[in-house]
Amino acid sequence: MKLDYSKSWILQKVTAIIFLLFLIYLFFSLQSINIKNHDELLIWFSNFFNFFSFTLLFSAVVIHSKLGLNSIIDDYIHDFKIKKRILFLKNLSLITIYIIVMGGLVKTILL
């Protein structure tokens, strides 16, 4: 479903707030462990709330980035065909990044 401009504007603000709140939480929460140590980070991610927070933060970042890039592309690229291709490549890149990151994280925690 294609979002209209007012819905995507609201979604951009909502994702920004989610991003900001969870970024502050993760920043202070990660200070309690040695982030350079793989095993400590694994234990940290094994906590459901930490994993949930990171998933929410990462999802919010990806959606916020998608919407922000959409508006930049909309404003500066006027050729319809080029715009369509760039939007497709941008969406494909973001979806690929999201699947690889979340898939890798879930695999690491579960195995």
Next chain:
Amino acid sequence: MKEKLPLSPHLQIYKPQITSLLSIAHRITGFGLNLALILLSLWIISFAMGNVYYDYFISLFNVFFVKIIVFFIVLGISYHALNGIRHILWDFGLLISNKAASLSGLTIIISSIVLTIFISIYIGVF
């Protein structure tokens, strides 16, 4: 014809003002922060690949050039986040007079620099 319209936000027409400059900077930092998204993704991917790859990824942060990149990412996030809050306040009808908009703009510039220095020292960039 739509194709002939000037590009938004009409950079060649407006006289530079603090509000417009900060709005342009908000877009530039937003675009640039996609680099932070890539770095965040690489961090998780290296974590998922195991100890050896993770240790290698972490060791990259000792390289001076990478530290500079991290510093600018922190600056970008600080500015984009604080200016984003300012935009949300505008959406609720707050700080929208000319004087308040300029003053809050100056506050954002100073705050983001201070916040960047604080965070950079706190996380050990310098």
